[in-house]
Amino acid sequence: MPTAIEIFKFLPKSNCGKCGFPTCLAFAMxxxxxxxxxxxxxxxxxxxxxxxESSSAPxxxxxxxxxxxxxxxxxxxxxxxxxxxxxxHPTCYALTIQDTLSETEIDSKxxxxxxxxxxxxxxxxxxxxxxxxxxxxxxxxFSSVCNYTAxxxxxxxxxxxxxxxxxxxxxxxxSSKKPLLHAANKNNLDKMINVAKETKCPLVLKExxxxxxxxxxEKAKAAGVEDLMLDLETSSLQQVVEKNTIVRKNAVKKTxxxxxxxIITDAxxxxxxxxxxxxxxxxxxxxxxxxxxxxxxxxxxxxxxxNIFTDPQVPIQVKSGIYPVNxxxxxxxxxxxxxxxxxxxxxxxxxxxxxxxxxxxxxxTEGLSVMTAFSAGKLTPEKVAKSLEDVDAKTKxxxxxxxxxxxxxxxxxxxxxxxxxNVVVGPRESSGIPKILKNL
Amino acid sequence: xxxxxxxxxxxxxxxxxxxxxxxxxxxxxRGMPFLSYEGLGRRQLVAGxxxxxPEIADFCKENPVxxxxxxxxxxxxxxxCLKLLSTDPERKNTSPEDAAKTAKEVxxxxxxxxxxxxxxxxxxxxxxxxAVSNLCSSERLIIGQANENTYKSISxxxxxxxxxxxxxxxxxxxxxxxxxxxLNDFGVKLDNVIMDPLMAGxxxxxxxxxxxxxxxxxxxxxxDRMLQPAMICDSTGAWDAREAxxxxxxxxxxxxxxxxxxxxxxxxxxxxxxxxxxxxxxNSAKIVYDAIRDLRGE
Ligand code: SF4
Numbered sequence: 021m022p023t024a025i026e027i028f029k030f031l032p033k034s035n036c037g038k039c040g041f042p043t044c045l046a047f048a049m050x051x052x053x054x055x056x057x058x059x060x061x062x063x064x065x066x067x068x069x070x071x072x073e074s075s076s077a078p079x080x081x082x083x084x085x086x087x088x089x090x091x092x093x094x095x096x097x098x099x100x101x102x103x104x105x106x107x108x109h110p111t112c113y114a115l116t117i118q119d120t121l122s123e124t125e126i127d128s129k130x131x132x133x134x135x136x137x138x139x140x141x142x143x144x145x146x147x148x149x150x151x152x153x154x155x156x157x158x159x160x161x162f163s164s165v166c167n168y169t170a171x172x173x174x175x176x177x178x179x180x181x182x183x184x185x186x187x188x189x190x191x192x193x194x195s196s197k198k199p200l201l202h203a204a205n206k207n208n209l210d211k212m213i214n215v216a217k218e219t220k221c222p223l224v225l226k227e228x229x230x231x232x233x234x235x236x237x238e239k240a241k242a243a244g245v246e247d248l249m250l251d252l253e254t255s256s257l258q259q260v261v262e263k264n265t266i267v268r269k270n271a272v273k274k275t276x277x278x279x280x281x282x283i284i285t286d287a288x289x290x291x292x293x294x295x296x297x298x299x300x301x302x303x304x305x306x307x308x309x310x311x312x313x314x315x316x317x318x319x320x321x322x323x324x325x326x327n328i329f330t331d332p333q334v335p336i337q338v339k340s341g342i343y344p345v346n347x348x349x350x351x352x353x354x355x356x357x358x359x360x361x362x363x364x365x366x367x368x369x370x371x372x373x374x375x376x377x378x379x380x381x382x383x384x385t386e387g388l389s390v391m392t393a394f395s396a397g398k399l400t401p402e403k404v405a406k407s408l409e410d411v412d413a414k415t416k417x418x419x420x421x422x423x424x425x426x427x428x429x430x431x432x433x434x435x436x437x438x439x440x441x442n443v444v445v446g447p448r449e450s451s452g453i454p455k456i457l458k459n460l
Numbered sequence: 461x462x463x464x465x466x467x468x469x470x471x472x473x474x475x476x477x478x479x480x481x482x483x484x485x486x487x488x489x490r491g492m493p494f495l496s497y498e499g500l501g502r503r504q505l506v507a508g509x510x511x512x513x514p515e516i517a518d519f520c521k522e523n524p525v526x527x528x529x530x531x532x533x534x535x536x537x538x539x540x541c542l543k544l545l546s547t548d549p550e551r552k553n554t555s556p557e558d559a560a561k562t563a564k565e566v567x568x569x570x571x572x573x574x575x576x577x578x579x580x581x582x583x584x585x586x587x588x589x590x591a592v593s594n595l596c597s598s599e600r601l602i603i604g605q606a607n608e609n610t611y612k613s614i615s616x617x618x619x620x621x622x623x624x625x626x627x628x629x630x631x632x633x634x635x636x637x638x639x640x641x642x643l644n645d646f647g648v649k650l651d652n653v654i655m656d657p658l659m660a661g662x663x664x665x666x667x668x669x670x671x672x673x674x675x676x677x678x679x680x681x682x683x684d685r686m687l688q689p690a691m692i693c694d695s696t697g698a699w700d701a702r703e704a705x706x707x708x709x710x711x712x713x714x715x716x717x718x719x720x721x722x723x724x725x726x727x728x729x730x731x732x733x734x735x736x737x738x739x740x741x742x743n744s745a746k747i748v749y750d751a752i753r754d755l756r757g758e
Contacts, residue, residue: 258755299727324662327728369664
């Protein structure tokens with residue numbers, strides 16, 4: 021948002037009071053605080069309106085693709101490093117269907133793609149988009165494959181063609197699904213801008229020279245096409261890191277405003293697509309176009325995205341409750357820990373390492389680690405005793421003990437008393453768990 | 461035509477260069493990772509993990525010398541990280557003398573730099589690493605990990621024998637700094653220190669490490685001397701994730717998945733500031749090695 025003084029410059033300075041404020045300056049101050057709307061002053065010129073709107077626009081425009089609940093949104097990022105606040109819109113991955121495939125082949129591809137869905141710490145990780153590539157060079161083929169695919173999936177689509185006629189035909193058919201058009205280049209720029217304008221679909225501008233690309237953005241904007249994404253034609257990991265950083269940093273630091281749009285990384289024809297996708301995910305990529313992904317590649321890639329886009333202020337919490345590890349039965353020992361994901365994963369890993377069947381009770385500590393939770397009064401003997409009771413620990417453990425984190429040793433007596441169970445003080449470090457389990 | 465500026469940051473600090481041998485060093489970066497316009501520094505290195513006793517690790521079969529040779533011959537790794545895990549009193553409790561002999565054999569068998577780690581036991585590590593350092597006093601060697609409880613004897617031995625040390629801290633920029641201050645106050649030259657701020661594996665807190673590393677790098681570039689040592693990250697923690705290795709038909713081939721799991725962890729380490737990454741799997745090592753070249757535009 022511009023400052024009051026910046027806004028004031030654009031007002032008529034007549035102090036007429038029509039806006040409900042005694043002076044233009046008073047109105048400007050309210051506007052800077054976003055308390056009123058610019059339209060409350062009937063005398064602002066169109067030129068002033070445009071100038072004020074663009075200076076109050078976010079540094080990176082929010083662009084959406086697709087419709088319905090699978091619609092994706094990218095842009096409006098404000099940070100270079102996730103610890104400064106967070107990254108808002110996770111990178112989206114698109115896999116490709118060539119228009120030379122038959123309908124049966126398309127069906128089976130879509131079926132393969134739909135298997136790239138995993139559940140992890142309470143979130144669904146899945147493929148985000150489908151890209152359709154004009155490989156046939158035939159406008160009718162491309163349109164009909166786009167139309168067919170659109171009828172078969174509710175994922176947002178990317179239409180890939182450099183031929184404006186083919187693009188126009190396909191985009192008009194399915195414009196209500198708001199596909200992303202990939203891409204306008206130097207040679208077809210005006211025509212592609214027209215297609216985007218007529219179909220009201222978001223458009224990718226593709227150019228390796230960033231200054232040329234900025235000129236293309238100006239042209240598109242002048243024609244009224246503002247829902248843009250940028251393909252920086254990166255052909256190495258170095259280019260992904262450097263160009264993505266230049267575009268992102270110029271935007272958020274406001275050193276150059278002309279490239280404030282989400283980035284799309286085309287990793288279909290690079291020699292190392294998975295690495296490119298991973299690097300782009302960490303370094304400001306909005307969409308990554310890929311030919312294909314095996315589940316063995318998709319899961320690590322999706323988890324990387326989940327990790328990087330986690331809000332640093334809100335630690336991932338594991339659902340509280342009881343977890344079986346190494347197939348425990350009634351009479352197996354029980355260990356308890358907090359629901360801070362890092363603590364949970366460490367403890368879980370160490371129990372698994374021991375290969376000894378055990379129950380792992382996760383106590384809700386609002387995402388705090390053992391010591392922090394203890395100091396903050398979120399991990400009390402009363403709370404643990406209650407959790408033990410809730411999961412019917414007595415039946416689950418039989419004669420086996422409850423093992424508590426070593427750092428909580430001073431509450432062992434109280435816990436024993438409250439729970440009526442045999443409580444053993446475990447190791448201070450999780451790495452000591454296998455030893456204590458083996459020696460029970 | 462609009463001219464798009466390159467938003468180069470004017471950093472005042474740089475990462476310290478640490479010699480690993482007479483001709484290999486790491487560090488020296490003058491900017492954020494892999495931004496050539498800010499200053500790339502030395503090439504990031506890949507270290508192959510070697511375990512001192514195949515009987516205690518189900519992922520390796522050969523004796524440590526053969527493991528090390530395989531790393532060199534099959535992958536051309538930049539260095540070896542020998543972990544003396546069998547010295548753990550809870551495992552084989554191998555004596556410091558025997559462990560030192562193993563270390564010497566590995567060092568003699570390869571001509572790349574070697575980093576020697578203990579087992580992580582705070583009572584045993586100082587004894588083991590002292591024995592290693594003394595027995596290999598004629599070689600350039602990096603020993604670790606030294607933490608706040610073990611650094612005195614480890615760094616005393618390292619300093620006496622001209623060895624470098626790896627300073628370990630537990631996922632916290634302040635602890636990392638504290639560790640370097642302790643070493644500095646103890647008289648250890650920080651250009652002989654590589655820091656390990658603990659790289660959490662993919663899906664197991666990777667994001668914490670990623671941000672701690674980035675914050676360390678930013679502080680170093682802003683000229684906080686106590687955070688300028690080069691950084692080593694151990695990506696082998698990736699293999700502790702059950703999603704990396706479990707057989708599950710929906711998750712695809714487990715070998716390949718484990719490899720990508722480790723690659724993702726190593727790439728996150730590199731993108732956030734690692735100078736050396738330790739890897740376990742030969743295929744991931746090759747991918748990471750190529751990625752480093754590609755990231756540097758080589
Ligand atoms: S209506 Fe416009 S011109 Fe009149 S006082 Fe308000 S801001 Fe000024």
